[in-house]
Amino acid sequence: MKDDLNIVGKRVVRSDSLAKVTGRARYTADLKFPNMLVAKVLRSPLPHARILGIDLTAALKVPGVKAAISGFDTYGVKWGVFRYTQDHDMLPTDKVRYIGEDVAAVAAVDEETALEALSRIQVDYEPLPAVFEPNEAMQEGAPQIHDAYKNNINVHVHINVGDVDKAMSEAFLVREDTFKAAGEAYAMMEPYAVVASYANGFLDLWMPNAGPHVRAKALSNLLKMPLNRVRVRHINSGGAFGGRSEVSPGDLVASLLSIKAGRPVRLALSREENATSTRQVHDMIATVKTGMSKDGAIMAKDYRVIYDGGAYSSTGPIATSIPFYVYEECYRFPNVRYNGYRVFTNKGIRGMYGCHGRAFIAGNEAQMDLMGKELGMDPVDIRLKNGLTSGEVTATQSKITSCGLAETIATASERTNFKEKWTKTSKGKGIGMGCIAIMCGFPMGFRSGSSCYVKMNDDGQATLVTGLVDNGQGNESMVIQVASEILGIPMEDVNLVNADTEATNLDPGAYSQAAAFVGANAVRIACENARKKIVAIAAEKLGVKEADIDLRDRMAFSRKTPGKNMRISWVVREAFFRGDPIVATGTYFPSIDFEREWVSRPWGQMAGTFSFGTSVAEVRIDGQTGKITVPHFTAAHDCGRPINPMAVEGQMEGSIQQAGIATIMEENLWNKGFLLNPDLLEYKVPLACDMPEIETIIVSSIDPEGPFGAKEGGLTIRMNAYSAIACAVANATGTLFSELPLTPDRVLNILERKKGAKK
Amino acid sequence: MKTIKVSFRVNDETVAFQVKPYETLLETLRERIDLIGSKEACGMGACGACTVIVDGIPLRSCLVLTPEVNGASITTVEGLAKDGNLHPLQEAFMEKGAVQCGFCTSGMIMTAKALLDRNKKPTQKEVIKTMSSNICRCTGYKKIVEAVEYAASRRTSAG
Amino acid sequence: MILPKFDYKKAEDIAAAIALYERSKGRACYLAGGTDLIPLLKLRLSEPSAMIDLKGIPQLKTISRKGNSLVIGPNVTLFELKNHETVKDYFPALYESLDATSCETLQMRGTIGGNILQNTRCLLYNKSLDWRTARGFCYKMGGETCNVVPNAAACFSNYCSDNALSLLSLSASVKLAGPEGERKIKLEKLFSKDGRNPFTLKPGEILTEFHIPFKRSTGAYEKLRVRNAIDYPLLGVAVSMIGGKGKVCVGGIGPAPLVYDLKDLSGAGLKEVAQQARQEARPVSNTTLSAGYRKKMVNVLTQRAIKRALKEGK
Numbered sequence A: 001m002k003d004d005l006n007i008v009g010k011r012v013v014r015s016d017s018l019a020k021v022t023g024r025a026r027y028t029a030d031l032k033f034p035n036m037l038v039a040k041v042l043r044s045p046l047p048h049a050r051i052l053g054i055d056l057t058a059a060l061k062v063p064g065v066k067a068a069i070s071g072f073d074t075y076g077v078k079w080g081v082f083r084y085t086q087d088h089d090m091l092p093t094d095k096v097r098y099i100g101e102d103v104a105a106v107a108a109v110d111e112e113t114a115l116e117a118l119s120r121i122q123v124d125y126e127p128l129p130a131v132f133e134p135n136e137a138m139q140e141g142a143p144q145i146h147d148a149y150k151n152n153i154n155v156h157v158h159i160n161v162g163d164v165d166k167a168m169s170e171a172f173l174v175r176e177d178t179f180k181a182a183g184e185a186y187a188m189m190e191p192y193a194v195v196a197s198y199a200n201g202f203l204d205l206w207m208p209n210a211g212p213h214v215r216a217k218a219l220s221n222l223l224k225m226p227l228n229r230v231r232v233r234h235i236n237s238g239g240a241f242g243g244r245s246e247v248s249p250g251d252l253v254a255s256l257l258s259i260k261a262g263r264p265v266r267l268a269l270s271r272e273e274n275a276t277s278t279r280q281v282h283d284m285i286a287t288v289k290t291g292m293s294k295d296g297a298i299m300a301k302d303y304r305v306i307y308d309g310g311a312y313s314s315t316g317p318i319a320t321s322i323p324f325y326v327y328e329e330c331y332r333f334p335n336v337r338y339n340g341y342r343v344f345t346n347k348g349i350r351g352m353y354g355c356h357g358r359a360f361i362a363g364n365e366a367q368m369d370l371m372g373k374e375l376g377m378d379p380v381d382i383r384l385k386n387g388l389t390s391g392e393v394t395a396t397q398s399k400i401t402s403c404g405l406a407e408t409i410a411t412a413s414e415r416t417n418f419k420e421k422w423t424k425t426s427k428g429k430g431i432g433m434g435c436i437a438i439m440c441g442f443p444m445g446f447r448s449g450s451s452c453y454v455k456m457n458d459d460g461q462a463t464l465v466t467g468l469v470d471n472g473q474g475n476e477s478m479v480i481q482v483a484s485e486i487l488g489i490p491m492e493d494v495n496l497v498n499a500d501t502e503a504t505n506l507d508p509g510a511y512s513q514a515a516a517f518v519g520a521n522a523v524r525i526a527c528e529n530a531r532k533k534i535v536a537i538a539a540e541k542l543g544v545k546e547a548d549i550d551l552r553d554r555m556a557f558s559r560k561t562p563g564k565n566m567r568i569s570w571v572v573r574e575a576f577f578r579g580d581p582i583v584a585t586g587t588y589f590p591s592i593d594f595e596r597e598w599v600s601r602p603w604g605q606m607a608g609t610f611s612f613g614t615s616v617a618e619v620r621i622d623g624q625t626g627k628i629t630v631p632h633f634t635a636a637h638d639c640g641r642p643i644n645p646m647a648v649e650g651q652m653e654g655s656i657q658q659a660g661i662a663t664i665m666e667e668n669l670w671n672k673g674f675l676l677n678p679d680l681l682e683y684k685v686p687l688a689c690d691m692p693e694i695e696t697i698i699v700s701s702i703d704p705e706g707p708f709g710a711k712e713g714g715l716t717i718r719m720n721a722y723s724a725i726a727c728a729v730a731n732a733t734g735t736l737f738s739e740l741p742l743t744p745d746r747v748l749n750i751l752e753r754k755k756g757a758k759k
Numbered sequence B: 001m002k003t004i005k006v007s008f009r010v011n012d013e014t015v016a017f018q019v020k021p022y023e024t025l026l027e028t029l030r031e032r033i034d035l036i037g038s039k040e041a042c043g044m045g046a047c048g049a050c051t052v053i054v055d056g057i058p059l060r061s062c063l064v065l066t067p068e069v070n071g072a073s074i075t076t077v078e079g080l081a082k083d084g085n086l087h088p089l090q091e092a093f094m095e096k097g098a099v100q101c102g103f104c105t106s107g108m109i110m111t112a113k114a115l116l117d118r119n120k121k122p123t124q125k126e127v128i129k130t131m132s133s134n135i136c137r138c139t140g141y142k143k144i145v146e147a148v149e150y151a152a153s154r155r156t157s158a159g
Numbered sequence C: 001m002i003l004p005k006f007d008y009k010k011a012e013d014i015a016a017a018i019a020l021y022e023r024s025k026g027r028a029c030y031l032a033g034g035t036d037l038i039p040l041l042k043l044r045l046s047e048p049s050a051m052i053d054l055k056g057i058p059q060l061k062t063i064s065r066k067g068n069s070l071v072i073g074p075n076v077t078l079f080e081l082k083n084h085e086t087v088k089d090y091f092p093a094l095y096e097s098l099d100a101t102s103c104e105t106l107q108m109r110g111t112i113g114g115n116i117l118q119n120t121r122c123l124l125y126n127k128s129l130d131w132r133t134a135r136g137f138c139y140k141m142g143g144e145t146c147n148v149v150p151n152a153a154a155c156f157s158n159y160c161s162d163n164a165l166s167l168l169s170l171s172a173s174v175k176l177a178g179p180e181g182e183r184k185i186k187l188e189k190l191f192s193k194d195g196r197n198p199f200t201l202k203p204g205e206i207l208t209e210f211h212i213p214f215k216r217s218t219g220a221y222e223k224l225r226v227r228n229a230i231d232y233p234l235l236g237v238a239v240s241m242i243g244g245k246g247k248v249c250v251g252g253i254g255p256a257p258l259v260y261d262l263k264d265l266s267g268a269g270l271k272e273v274a275q276q277a278r279q280e281a282r283p284v285s286n287t288t289l290s291a292g293y294r295k296k297m298v299n300v301l302t303q304r305a306i307k308r309a310l311k312e313g314k
């Protein structure tokens, strides 16, 4: 591997930004095709009801309507990420299970016509009793949402390591607390949209997605079409955060309408539909019991966590597990029992979230502070005491390779003068710390790895072909940077063909934190293979040893006698001439335990590596209004080597907004199965004026496996920023919170309870 | 419903159409003249992704009826670069890493442009206040604020 | 999101606007900045036959002094008004409320007339037609019930204008012109106190002028909101004082502002006003923060606003 890097590790301008600042970048709803129709979806007005009939005849009679569909036009194939979770009929014919569920759709020449047609569709429902709270849904006699899942328990993840009961009985200190958190909205700026174009037996699709190949596969199953006839194409995506990972009902709707009408169809959801009818985040209730020894070591953890799963399985087993894993990858648990239940309710469909699990993780962290305090340890010491170090194995048998956890804790606390501030709290001020680890990838069978092709073009430019997808994180620019570094050509000489299922090979997608560690690694290997070929020809032509050749600034040259050099384009032409053009492939598969399964076998190597991070928040609380402000936020992240530090910082800063400041304002509000804030006015995405002064610290620990030592950029902060805020509030108020987000009304309750208790 | 004749200048070009009286400026820009840089993210004036500048004032084009801008002069993100040169704000957004998914970017840049046009050297506080008109979900705003300040400093130093 | 069908007309003067209204048989709607109205139309909460654009009427865009009053045209934007030379000096409560209204971009489009005449809001009302149809129509949509408070006899939607509060605290009055002629009323009289139809405007009436007594005041505006921009008030309190007397106005809760006279400036007197406002405010669960909390905050913010107004006076 090269050490004297030219481009990797530099604050480069992202390759995608020019198109974005000039307004030229295309997103799905920007696409226009000749004869394109507009689609609109009729949605369920009821949280739970039997469908007795759907009559599309009147809709089809509206002039300008070219197709209308309902579940009766599908093959009835159900979607589920796993074989055992296939329960989602994306256009149902038996029952509707949430308000906003897709029931029927039309495609027409314009939106007005489509809306007119929708109003003429007749659906007969028999309303059924509905249930909205997981605790109620789990009771005997509660309305059954799916026949196959008794008491609406969709997934039960059970992990049991060591002897928890014994360890608890031997622990010096035991504490049990319950934490609740409302689910959030992804609130990606781009409302969901799909363009489907069916012609000559091929279906071309554009939509924001975090993995084109899994999307195409799901649709080929749902549509009973051969996989090669369903082609998901590259398009920019206006944010995902985990919410664009799975196939969406809109994909099926747009596809069917295009097939029926034989014309391209555009379905663009409104902001409200994006909130009610694409994926949402799980609400959760976490009971955390911890046993500690006198010296502050965690002896046992006993967990019961209930996830409000909404109406269908979705990524259920993963969602039910991740909060636990990112926590056990951070701290040493000699004994641990985890019971995670994902429970169906008559609410919208849920998915994984970049900040998933705040009740669980922030709860654990705040409880740890409290227990540490009882033992005379501050948050820094207790975290260092329990934090995993490189070479250790997690409770569920994942080996940690590179690990900069301790360093992130140390730097973040030094920069903030944490220890002193934490001990000497003044009225209404608090400081808090949150730590976490993140697996870079996880087992997904043959989809766990990524493959890349690279070909050198005759003018010395390169074309990369990779399945890797960008949802705004900067993945595309990252791999261009990697290729540029290895091939010795500037970034603008690297062309990218990516995230197109026809042209590109499999990639794990942008939802398992694997883009850098796996996707970019495949690119690295492919480019290194191409480089070898370039070097071989150049060495021969220049009459020097291969080891003496370096590539830089479009030139191949001798390191010893730089005067001996030639243009890379000449090398490439020579290769063409020899009938052996410079093309290369690269594949990267992380070393993980492929036997590992979320429910049936929850142990074994989870990922090829793990990233680590520590966040420190400083808060001020207005004692009269309960309103929190966050003057400072400091985040330290061990991301391996940052390929583009500016991009990593951007991820960290975004995380401080989306997880950190979200902790004082973001929540989906529900009433009888109705989402009360499906908009950007009443759903509170923090604004520039709500943001703290931010300090980001990148702690590079060169990962032995990662491309140039890289691991993952920013997700640790996404998964610990809420802990820092919540712990800071606990520090300021001297009390544990029980519910997130910490909106002013909840904070005032905490303050008043505390006052009441004092009196 | 009968259509209305509307004519206005957009990015230094005069355009004229028959529009629906209930057509929004955002629809006209996107659907009739393919200026797709302005985005519909909320459609309700809450987020600013559709911000364009009309006679010097930044407007959320999803809340403006096209007949209202008859005779006006409009700048969209597509009209910022002049003679192949990017506007300092566009450069600053790139150089400072203020762009992630890009969906809010044009609205952010247009909001910032209107600010710099009326206040050559805003303080950081003023920048934050103005930029709080727009929602971004990716960046945490830090690099956006930096980019606006940077563009302002470059513009003033360049005279 | 597309708009429902309507016609668009631009009026050149007030008489023409009224004439257009009369011709529409009462089905047209006046349009200023549209920042309140257009979202309502998109949600199909209003389906007028035509928009009568008032922005082409020069007379409605001016700010001038007439006698002892500052006269403000309703089409002056919030931003222009905020930056008008006299406002910060003479009417600090108004300056602060303008500054706290939504965000800068919306202040540059939204007008003071539209701000005062904005419709009342409710989490269960400002929703799409589909959402509302599924939920069932409430009083404000022409239904027979309140979706927030079961069995309530009235509508609990909230009047969320920030600036009505400060204008009320400054004893503003308004001039109206309509098919039946002109009248001038105290701003307080503009509110019907009925959330279904919050104003006492007669059909076709145009708000043509605001009059504020031109006396230097001290004052303050306190706003409860989750984010520090864009958000409507969950509670607003404006206080203005002139010569040892003042007014306290509380809004954002219920369909009309509450107005109190402030005469007794002793600590006890101030507390009493705050307490009274708290008692009379009837928040219900129709906003993002809890009703109980908002009620408590009436007291807190009222005291804060009064304290600041008094301090400024010193």
Ligand SMILES: Cc1cc2nc3c(=O)[nH]c(=O)nc-3n(C[C@H](O)[C@H](O)[C@H](O)COP(=O)(O)OP(=O)(O)OC[C@H]3O[C@@H](n4cnc5c(N)ncnc54)[C@H](O)[C@@H]3O)c2cc1C
Binding pocket: A681, B044, B045, B046, B047, C029, C030, C031, C032, C033, C034, C035, C036, C037, C038, C039, C054, C074, C075, C078, C100, C101, C102, C103, C106, C109, C110, C111, C112, C113, C114, C115, C116, C117, C118, C119, C160, C161, C162, C163, C205, C206, C207, C208, C230, C231, C232, C233
């Ligand atoms: C995201 C968002 C956030 C907002 N936040 C706030 C906030 O924090 N505080 C706040 O107070 N408002 C807020 N608003 C509402 C709105 O922007 C302002 O109230 C604005 O001042 C309304 O003015 P306008 O000119 O746009 O009104 P319009 O929408 O044009 O008109 C509003 C109403 O007044 C009527 N009207 C207007 N002028 C006249 C006249 N001269 N005579 C008779 N009738 C007339 C119209 O027919 C209409 O019914 C917000 C709006 C949005 C979209």
